Amino acid sequence: xxxxxxxxxxxxxxGGFYAMLALGLAVIFGMLGVVNFAHxxxxxxxxxxVYLLDHWFQLPFWWALLLVPLALxxxxxxxxxxxxxxxxxxxxxxNFLLTFGITLVLQALITWxxxxxxxxxxIPSSLSGAVSVSSFVFPKYRxxxxxxxxxxxxxxxxxxxxxxxxxxVRAATERPDLTAALGINTRRWITPVFGFGVGLAGxxxxxxxxxxxxxxxxGADLIIIVFAVVVIGGLGSIVGxxxxxxxxxxxxxxxxxxTPAIVSQLLVFVAMAAVLLLRPAGLFGTREATx
Amino acid sequence: MRQHxxxxxxxxxxxxxxxxxxxxxxGGGPQSGSSAKLSGNKIVLGVxxxxxxxxxxxxxxNAVVAVQMAIDDFKAKYGDKAITKDISVVSADHQxxxxxxxxxxxxxxxxxxxxAVFDVPTSSAALAVADVAKEKKKLYFNIxxxxxxxxxxxxxxxxxHYAYDxxxxxxxxxxxATQGGAKSWYIIYPNYVxxxxxxxxxxxxxKGAGGTVVATADSPFPNAAEDYSxxxxxxxxxxxxxxxxGVMQAGADLQNVVKQYNQFKLKDKGIKLAVGLxxxxxxxxxxxxxxxxxxxxxxWYWNFDQTNxxxxxxxxxxxxxxxxxxxxxxxxxxxxxxxxxxxxxTDNPDQVTAQLDGKKINDVFLRNGTIRAEDHLVTxxxxxxEVKPAxxxxxxxDYEKILKTIPADQxxxxxxxxxxx
Numbered sequence: 001x002x003x004x005x006x007x008x009x010x011x012x013x014x015g016g017f018y019a020m021l022a023l024g025l026a027v028i029f030g031m032l033g034v035v036n037f038a039h040x041x042x043x044x045x046x047x048x049x050v051y052l053l054d055h056w057f058q059l060p061f062w063w064a065l066l067l068v069p070l071a072l073x074x075x076x077x078x079x080x081x082x083x084x085x086x087x088x089x090x091x092x093x094x095n096f097l098l099t100f101g102i103t104l105v106l107q108a109l110i111t112w113x114x115x116x117x118x119x120x121x122x123i124p125s126s127l128s129g130a131v132s133v134s135s136f137v138f139p140k141y142r143x144x145x146x147x148x149x150x151x152x153x154x155x156x157x158x159x160x161x162x163x164x165x166x167x168x169v170r171a172a173t174e175r176p177d178l179t180a181a182l183g184i185n186t187r188r189w190i191t192p193v194f195g196f197g198v199g200l201a202g203x204x205x206x207x208x209x210x211x212x213x214x215x216x217x218x219g220a221d222l223i224i225i226v227f228a229v230v231v232i233g234g235l236g237s238i239v240g241x242x243x244x245x246x247x248x249x250x251x252x253x254x255x256x257x258x259t260p261a262i263v264s265q266l267l268v269f270v271a272m273a274a275v276l277l278l279r280p281a282g283l284f285g286t287r288e289a290t291x
Numbered sequence: 292m293r294q295h296x297x298x299x300x301x302x303x304x305x306x307x308x309x310x311x312x313x314x315x316x317x318g319g320g321p322q323s324g325s326s327a328k329l330s331g332n333k334i335v336l337g338v339x340x341x342x343x344x345x346x347x348x349x350x351x352x353n354a355v356v357a358v359q360m361a362i363d364d365f366k367a368k369y370g371d372k373a374i375t376k377d378i379s380v381v382s383a384d385h386q387x388x389x390x391x392x393x394x395x396x397x398x399x400x401x402x403x404x405x406x407a408v409f410d411v412p413t414s415s416a417a418l419a420v421a422d423v424a425k426e427k428k429k430l431y432f433n434i435x436x437x438x439x440x441x442x443x444x445x446x447x448x449x450x451x452h453y454a455y456d457x458x459x460x461x462x463x464x465x466x467x468a469t470q471g472g473a474k475s476w477y478i479i480y481p482n483y484v485x486x487x488x489x490x491x492x493x494x495x496x497x498k499g500a501g502g503t504v505v506a507t508a509d510s511p512f513p514n515a516a517e518d519y520s521x522x523x524x525x526x527x528x529x530x531x532x533x534x535x536x537g538v539m540q541a542g543a544d545l546q547n548v549v550k551q552y553n554q555f556k557l558k559d560k561g562i563k564l565a566v567g568l569x570x571x572x573x574x575x576x577x578x579x580x581x582x583x584x585x586x587x588x589x590x591w592y593w594n595f596d597q598t599n600x601x602x603x604x605x606x607x608x609x610x611x612x613x614x615x616x617x618x619x620x621x622x623x624x625x626x627x628x629x630x631x632x633x634x635x636x637t638d639n640p641d642q643v644t645a646q647l648d649g650k651k652i653n654d655v656f657l658r659n660g661t662i663r664a665e666d667h668l669v670t671x672x673x674x675x676x677e678v679k680p681a682x683x684x685x686x687x688x689d690y691e692k693i694l695k696t697i698p699a700d701q702x703x704x705x706x707x708x709x710x711x712x
Contacts, residue, residue: 003528117348256521265511
């Protein structure tokens, strides 16, 4: 019983990463119509960011947690203005290829400067150790990651539903033409939304750094799963992406613990195929993208 | 994604078609000319390995550096007496995929005039390359793949199994750890031929030494999610509870397992860590303290003696890293191949194998080394090593304490009889 509980909590932690990455992908897709393939590379840069801040400036984890996502959001906005905006009027495939190219460039740059080897990063001392309630024992840091993921998703939800900016973004996502006809400058919001999504991926990378090996391909490996999460949740559906992220985290954790590895490996993709067959718009999607 | 796969598929088909065409045009192949001592009047060595993924640190591009060092040393040793001065190295990234490895190897042999392929980590990829070597009648020195099948059921006249194998790892670590108090094991392994053989090899070594295997569990390979937490959590809920976690993952996968093992405090829960295969680069990535006290079998250690150290210093000057045993073995295999060509006076594979088979060698990598004529396994002394705590690490990369030398005849099993060259 304790085993199952531990597996479930652990699944929610892993699901937190899927949710944060899928959330960013979903808002970017909703607002820009761009499938950001570079999302995994942004996650990887987040992890390297926290490592480099420690390596060069001995800056503690908490500063990195604040600075790295902001820096990446800034970088994302520059890339959006300089590159992505230029291709926006064309077929979405062009921007997909552009972000794929950006991914390869970023991976190559990191490999070139820092090598293909994984770099070490320790869990901050205040979060090392484990929480134990009778025989339930769980690493403190992983619980922190879960809380951080929930907080991120909640803040994103609040921004989108309770602020004026959020209302505009949602409107522009659903009916860009109508929103523009009402005199709202939707273009103004595209760059910040892209930056927000990239920053979120960077934040996920920062959170992953102490938990996993930091290497140039860490994002490339993960992004395929996150794409599947977004498709299952419904392209552009923010709630769908987040809930699917957590749910798939738990399901794969159970599958990994109680079935042969092949099951947990295929689970996400079988689920994606099933959803595409039965509900092509995704579990939470309508024909058009919704919040 | 579909387009991405489509493009790759297209490229693979094109390459295969072109290589088939070239092979056809070449008639009987490069060796058919009887007057030439060397095919194409030159020697080309090919390094085929993982240059971007989980196994890129333990071999990767630095293995190419090691092979180039062997070429330079060979030229320096023989000078004008060398069979040729035109010796070069080419390399390719097989991404740990057997199909890519197969295409790359065929391309190396057919189009790049490669005389011998080196390295090839990932047992499933190595077995694919061994098939190509057999079909093309060209040499292949396996360094980084461990599967016993390479010198067992899947052996062939043109393939040598050089540095280590699953039996060596299982006998070294499995028996030593069980005798040292690890009585009940929970084994996790990557689910492909290497991991499965490690699971079986360790299980029988552990049972032979009086221990038990409580449970085994597999992880996918390659593991896109890089997550082992579910398998690790399972350890403490097993009944009976194991006292040792046997980790058969390698390279970056091993690093992730150890990181997560430490997070889940399994050591505090009374579950010790045993590692099937570890390279110095893994310890370097994790930091010495993350692994301190862990015992494992090493095929070679850079700071073992002056000979090794001199090689490691030259290697460090070129790569800013200390060599893994795979790097040293790539150097040794390339050097001994070139020596055999020099002695045979030709790069004709059949005449080169005649030089190599049964040869006894002592060099920078091989101690009490023998190239076994029966099954082409290269046996040599191995070492039982322990990771030092950071407080005892005197200089960067000096992470290992060698506990004992395992003599060649104990480290490797005798020929099984499954191999018919």
